[in-house]
Amino acid sequence: MSEIPAGLFYTEEHEYLKPTKEDGVYVVGITDYAQGELGDVVFVELPDPGEKFGRMDTFGTIEAVKAVSDLYCPVSAEVLAVNAALDDDPALVNSDPYGEGWMLRIQVKDERELQELLTAEEYAKHVAK
Amino acid sequence: MSYVPHSAEDVRAMLEAVGVAGVEELYDDVPRELLLGRDLAIPPPLAELDVVRLLRSLAQRNEVLTCFAGGGIYDHYVPAAVDQILRRSEFYTAYTPYQPEVAQGSLQVIYEFQTAVCELSGMDVANASIYDGASACAEAVRMAVAVAKDRRHKVLVSATLHPHYCKVLDTYVAGLDLDIRTVPHVGGVTDLGALADSVDGSTAAVVLQNPNFFGALESWEDAAAIVHAHGALLVAVFDPVVSALLKSPGECGADIAVAEGQPLGNAMSFGGPGVGLFAARREYIRQMPGRIAGATVDEDGKRGFVLTLQTREQHIRRERATSNICTNQALNALAATVHVATLGLSGMRQAAELSLRKAHYAFERLIATDGFEPLFPGTPFFKEFAVRGPDPAGVLIAKARARGYLAGVDLGRFGDSALAVEDGLLIAVTEKRTREEIDGLVEALAS
Amino acid sequence: MPSSDVPERALDDLLAAEQRRSVPPNLPEVPEHEVIRHYTALSLLNHHIDRGLYPLGSCTMKYNPKVNEEVARLPGFAQLHPFAPREAVQGAFRLQYELQEYLKEIAGMDAVTLQPAAGAQGEFVGVLLMRAYHTARGAPRSKILIPDSAHGTNPATVALAGYDVVTLKSSPEGLLDVAELKAHLDSEVAGFMVTNPNTYGKFEKRIVDIARLVHEVGGLMYMDGANLNAIMGVTRPGDVGFDILHFNTHKSFSTPHGGGGPGSGPVGVKSHLAEFLPVPVTVKDGDGYRLDWNRPRSIGKVHGFWGQFGLHVRAFAYIRSLGNTGIRETAQAAVLNNAYVTARLQGTYDLPYGRGLHESVFSGASLKRFGVRTHDVAKRLLDFGVHAPTVYFPLTVPEALMIEPTETETREELDRFADAMLQIAREAETNPDLVRSAPHTTPVRRLDEGRAARQPDVRYAPTSSAEAVAAR
Known part of the structure; x- marks a missing residue:
C-alpha cells in the first residue's frame, strides 16, 4: 500500500500539493503511488524559479529507466524555488516523495483553485480503481 | 532455394498440432479477393552457385579503379583484422542489445566506439551512431534548435558544406519553421566576415565543415568565437582520419561534432552503408538522438554495459522523442572501432600524415603540369584539393578511367548547389596511393 | 603503415603548427593479435541467430544466408566509389534498378526508392511524401492517424515531419476500429499509418473499407512494412489500398541486423506519388542505367549518397535465391x-x-x-x-x-x-x-539500469591526467 498523507491536495495525475507555514505558499511533488509505478527515477526536469504556470500546465518531466511522464502544476502558480538536490539524486523521489523528494515551492495565485483538487480520501479511491 | 527447413513430415505434424488442414487456412483473415493467387513476376529460384554467378556478372560490369575520388567517401586502407571481426556472426547476426545479459559484446563495442568518437572529435559524449554523415549533420541541426529553448529559428550553413549534406538538411527540416541560410565562401573557405554579419540572436546553429568540401582548411576556432558571441551552437563537420592530426572540434569550441565514419574501417561500397558519427558537449547528452551505451554493474557488482538514457528515444517517448531513429549502423561502428584499435594512435596519425603528404605531392605534380591550376590558389588543404585542367572535368575523368584511374569528383555535377564549379576537379589522396599511382594519374591527366 | 614514398617535406610546411592538435587523441596501442583476441572474447558474450532462436516479435530475426555476405564483398561492389562515372558502375545501377522492380512486384506498387537508410528513415520519407502530395493539392494538412498498437517510430516520425499525431484505439479483437476511425476522419487528415499485419500479427480484415474511408477524405494510406514477411507472395499491400509502404530489408529480406544496424528502408508508392520520391532515383535509360536527379517535385534528399548499397546487394541476392x-x-x-x-x-x-x-x-x-x-x-x-x-x-x-x-x-x-x-x-x-x-548462466546477471541512467558513464576516460599520460 502506498502512503497518502491526509491534509495534502492531490491531482488525478498523481501530483500532490502540500501547504507550508507561509501564506499561499505550497510544495509540489509526486505521490508515493506514482513513484512506485514509475520505478527507479533517473532524471527530473524542472523549470526555473520565476516561471508561471496555469492550472494543470506541464511544468516538467520525470524519467524512470524505461518510462517518462509529464509533471502537472496542480493550480495556477509562480515557481519560488525548485529542489536542486534532485539533479544529483533523483532517487530522492523514490525514497522520500513527500519530504526530500519535493519538486517545486510555489506561490499559489488563487487558493479557490484548491477546491478542484482531490482530498487524500478521494485520491486513495482514485488509485484503487 | 528458400531457407525453410521443414520436411513434408514436419509440415504435416505441425499442421496437425495447430489443427488446420493446410497453411492456406492460417490466412483465413485475408479476404479472398485480396489473395494474389499467382506466382510473383520475379525470376524463379536460383541455386547458391547460380546466385554467385549472377552477382559476379553484375560486379564485373563495374570497374574497380585506382581511386582518387573523395567528396565524403574515401579509399583509406582497412587492416585485415577489421573484416575478420566483421565476419563473426556473433556480431553481425545479433539484434539490437535489448537483453544486455546476452549482448555484452555488442554493448561494450558501442561503449568503445563512443570513446573513440569522443577522442577523435575532442568532444565529451557520443552516441552509438547515426545512419551517415549527412543525416548526422541534419540531426545535429535539429538538436541545436531543440537545445535553444528561446525559439531560435535561423540556421547558417557554410557554402563549403558537402552539397549532399545541405540537401539532406533541407529535407530533414521540412516540417520545422526554420530559416536556413548559406554563408558564402571566399577563395574556397567560409567568409567569416559574412558569417559575423549574418549571425544574430535568432540564430540557433552554424554548420561548418573542416576540411571543407573542397578539402580546404577552415577555422572552427574563429567561427566558434563569432557563433558563441550570439549564444548559438557550432556544429562542426569533421573527418575522423584527419582528426588524428588536425585540431579537433572539441579543442576549437564546437558544441556538436558530426562526421561520416566510413573512412574508419568501412568499404566505400558505393556510398553506403557508412556510419554517422555524432558527438556533443556533455551538457547536451539528454537532447542527443539515437542509442547510447553506458557502463554500470550487475547484481553481483560486476561491471557491465546497457543501453541507457532510453527515455530520449522513440520506443519510449514516441512523438516527443529526440529523433525517430531506431536501427542505426552498429556493424559499421564495430568496423570503425576495430579499425581504430588496430591502427592505434600511431597508425591513425601515420594515415593522416601520409594522406597529407601524398595529397600535397599530387597537387605539386599536377600544378607543375601544363594547363592545370588550383581552383583556390594559396588556400591550405589537407588530403583533398580542387583544380581546373585544360579540359572539362568530365573529359579528364574519362581520360584517366581509360588508364584505370578514378581521377576525382567532377564539381560540375552539383549543378544546383552553392559550390558547383563548372570544370572543377576535386582530387583526394589517401595513404593507400603510391607515388607510382600518383605519377600515373598525373601522366594520364596530362596526356 | 608503409613509410612515405613521396619527397620529404617539413610537416610545418604542409600543416601549420597552430592547426594541429595540441593533445593527441587517447587511442590504444596494442598488437594486432591482442585486438583480435579482445573482440573475439567480446563476441562470445553475444547471443546471435547462428547460435539459436531469436524470437523477437516484430524484428523478424531469420537466418542470414552466408552467400549474401560473400557477394556483397566482391570488389566490384565493395570497392566502388559513389562518384565514379556512370559508365564505370553500370552493374551497380542495374542491381539497384532490378531490386526496385522486384520490390514493386512484391508490394504491388508502381515505383520504389532505395534511398532510405532504415525503416524509420523510410517512414520519414513516407510522411514527407504525404506532405508533398497534399501541398501540391493546396495545403499540407495537419494530422496523421496512428493506431495505439503502433511502433514508437511511427509517432516519432510524424512529429519529426511536423504533423500532429492522433492515436486511435484498437478494437477489442486487436484490429483497427472503423467507428473510431470515422470519428477522427476529416479534411485535415494527411494520412493513416498502419502496420499490416498489425503488431498483434493480425491481418486487418477490413483494410479495404478502411482505405476507402481514408481516401474519401483525401487522405493517404501508409503501410509500415515491419511485418511484410508474413504476407509476401500471398497478398500485396498495393492491391489492398495502400499508397505508400516502407520495406525493412533487415527484416523481410534477411540482410543481417548487425547488432543494431545497418538497416535499409526502401519505400514503394503508387503512381500518383512517384514524382515526389527522394532524389536521385536509379532509372533505366535505353540500354544503360543512371541516377535521375531531374525531379522538380521531389521531397529532396535523405541519404548522403545512393542508399545502403551493401544491403541492396544482399537483399537482391536473397530475393533471387528465393525466387x-x-x-x-x-x-x-x-x-x-x-x-x-x-x-x-x-x-x-x-x-x-x-x-x-x-x-x-x-x-x-x-x-x-x-x-x-x-x-x-x-x-x-x-x-x-x-x-x-x-x-x-x-x-x-x-x-x-x-x-x-x-x-x-x-x-x-x-x-x-x-x-x-x-x-x-x-x-x-x-x-x-x-x-x-x-x-x-549468462556472462553478467541483471544490470543496474537505474545507475546507468542516473550517472551516465558513456565513454572510457582516464581518471587522472597522470593516467592519461601513462595511457599514451
Whole structure:
C-alpha cells in the first residue's frame, strides 16, 4: 500500500500539493503511488524559479529507466524555488516523495483553485480503481 | 532455394498440432479477393552457385579503379583484422542489445566506439551512431534548435558544406519553421566576415565543415568565437582520419561534432552503408538522438554495459522523442572501432600524415603540369584539393578511367548547389596511393 | 603503415603548427593479435541467430544466408566509389534498378526508392511524401492517424515531419476500429499509418473499407512494412489500398541486423506519388542505367549518397535465391511456425487477441499472482540459450510477450523454445525465486539500469591526467 498523507491536495495525475507555514505558499511533488509505478527515477526536469504556470500546465518531466511522464502544476502558480538536490539524486523521489523528494515551492495565485483538487480520501479511491 | 527447413513430415505434424488442414487456412483473415493467387513476376529460384554467378556478372560490369575520388567517401586502407571481426556472426547476426545479459559484446563495442568518437572529435559524449554523415549533420541541426529553448529559428550553413549534406538538411527540416541560410565562401573557405554579419540572436546553429568540401582548411576556432558571441551552437563537420592530426572540434569550441565514419574501417561500397558519427558537449547528452551505451554493474557488482538514457528515444517517448531513429549502423561502428584499435594512435596519425603528404605531392605534380591550376590558389588543404585542367572535368575523368584511374569528383555535377564549379576537379589522396599511382594519374591527366 | 614514398617535406610546411592538435587523441596501442583476441572474447558474450532462436516479435530475426555476405564483398561492389562515372558502375545501377522492380512486384506498387537508410528513415520519407502530395493539392494538412498498437517510430516520425499525431484505439479483437476511425476522419487528415499485419500479427480484415474511408477524405494510406514477411507472395499491400509502404530489408529480406544496424528502408508508392520520391532515383535509360536527379517535385534528399548499397546487394541476392515461389513459401512457413508455437503455448500463457500470422502477442499477466512478471520470464529464457521475445510491446497488452519465430527455425528448435516457455510457467508457480533472480548462466546477471541512467558513464576516460599520460 502506498502512503497518502491526509491534509495534502492531490491531482488525478498523481501530483500532490502540500501547504507550508507561509501564506499561499505550497510544495509540489509526486505521490508515493506514482513513484512506485514509475520505478527507479533517473532524471527530473524542472523549470526555473520565476516561471508561471496555469492550472494543470506541464511544468516538467520525470524519467524512470524505461518510462517518462509529464509533471502537472496542480493550480495556477509562480515557481519560488525548485529542489536542486534532485539533479544529483533523483532517487530522492523514490525514497522520500513527500519530504526530500519535493519538486517545486510555489506561490499559489488563487487558493479557490484548491477546491478542484482531490482530498487524500478521494485520491486513495482514485488509485484503487 | 528458400531457407525453410521443414520436411513434408514436419509440415504435416505441425499442421496437425495447430489443427488446420493446410497453411492456406492460417490466412483465413485475408479476404479472398485480396489473395494474389499467382506466382510473383520475379525470376524463379536460383541455386547458391547460380546466385554467385549472377552477382559476379553484375560486379564485373563495374570497374574497380585506382581511386582518387573523395567528396565524403574515401579509399583509406582497412587492416585485415577489421573484416575478420566483421565476419563473426556473433556480431553481425545479433539484434539490437535489448537483453544486455546476452549482448555484452555488442554493448561494450558501442561503449568503445563512443570513446573513440569522443577522442577523435575532442568532444565529451557520443552516441552509438547515426545512419551517415549527412543525416548526422541534419540531426545535429535539429538538436541545436531543440537545445535553444528561446525559439531560435535561423540556421547558417557554410557554402563549403558537402552539397549532399545541405540537401539532406533541407529535407530533414521540412516540417520545422526554420530559416536556413548559406554563408558564402571566399577563395574556397567560409567568409567569416559574412558569417559575423549574418549571425544574430535568432540564430540557433552554424554548420561548418573542416576540411571543407573542397578539402580546404577552415577555422572552427574563429567561427566558434563569432557563433558563441550570439549564444548559438557550432556544429562542426569533421573527418575522423584527419582528426588524428588536425585540431579537433572539441579543442576549437564546437558544441556538436558530426562526421561520416566510413573512412574508419568501412568499404566505400558505393556510398553506403557508412556510419554517422555524432558527438556533443556533455551538457547536451539528454537532447542527443539515437542509442547510447553506458557502463554500470550487475547484481553481483560486476561491471557491465546497457543501453541507457532510453527515455530520449522513440520506443519510449514516441512523438516527443529526440529523433525517430531506431536501427542505426552498429556493424559499421564495430568496423570503425576495430579499425581504430588496430591502427592505434600511431597508425591513425601515420594515415593522416601520409594522406597529407601524398595529397600535397599530387597537387605539386599536377600544378607543375601544363594547363592545370588550383581552383583556390594559396588556400591550405589537407588530403583533398580542387583544380581546373585544360579540359572539362568530365573529359579528364574519362581520360584517366581509360588508364584505370578514378581521377576525382567532377564539381560540375552539383549543378544546383552553392559550390558547383563548372570544370572543377576535386582530387583526394589517401595513404593507400603510391607515388607510382600518383605519377600515373598525373601522366594520364596530362596526356 | 608503409613509410612515405613521396619527397620529404617539413610537416610545418604542409600543416601549420597552430592547426594541429595540441593533445593527441587517447587511442590504444596494442598488437594486432591482442585486438583480435579482445573482440573475439567480446563476441562470445553475444547471443546471435547462428547460435539459436531469436524470437523477437516484430524484428523478424531469420537466418542470414552466408552467400549474401560473400557477394556483397566482391570488389566490384565493395570497392566502388559513389562518384565514379556512370559508365564505370553500370552493374551497380542495374542491381539497384532490378531490386526496385522486384520490390514493386512484391508490394504491388508502381515505383520504389532505395534511398532510405532504415525503416524509420523510410517512414520519414513516407510522411514527407504525404506532405508533398497534399501541398501540391493546396495545403499540407495537419494530422496523421496512428493506431495505439503502433511502433514508437511511427509517432516519432510524424512529429519529426511536423504533423500532429492522433492515436486511435484498437478494437477489442486487436484490429483497427472503423467507428473510431470515422470519428477522427476529416479534411485535415494527411494520412493513416498502419502496420499490416498489425503488431498483434493480425491481418486487418477490413483494410479495404478502411482505405476507402481514408481516401474519401483525401487522405493517404501508409503501410509500415515491419511485418511484410508474413504476407509476401500471398497478398500485396498495393492491391489492398495502400499508397505508400516502407520495406525493412533487415527484416523481410534477411540482410543481417548487425547488432543494431545497418538497416535499409526502401519505400514503394503508387503512381500518383512517384514524382515526389527522394532524389536521385536509379532509372533505366535505353540500354544503360543512371541516377535521375531531374525531379522538380521531389521531397529532396535523405541519404548522403545512393542508399545502403551493401544491403541492396544482399537483399537482391536473397530475393533471387528465393525466387517467385520461395518468397511465398517463406511467408507461409513463417506463419506455420508461429501457429505451431502458439498452439504449444496457448492455454499456459494468455493470448488476449488470439493467434497472429507470423507473430502472436501473449500476456504474462497470469504469472503475476506468483510474483513473476514478463520481465522475469524474459530473463529466465536466457538461461535456456534462447533469446527473449519482445516484451512490454505493444503497450496495449499488459505484460506483453511478443513472439515471432520466423520461417528458418526447425520444428525441433521451436519445440525446444516452447518447452522452455512451459517450464518457466511451471517454475513461476513452484519456484518463483528461480525465475525472479534469472538469468543465472549468462556472462553478467541483471544490470543496474537505474545507475546507468542516473550517472551516465558513456565513454572510457582516464581518471587522472597522470593516467592519461601513462595511457599514451
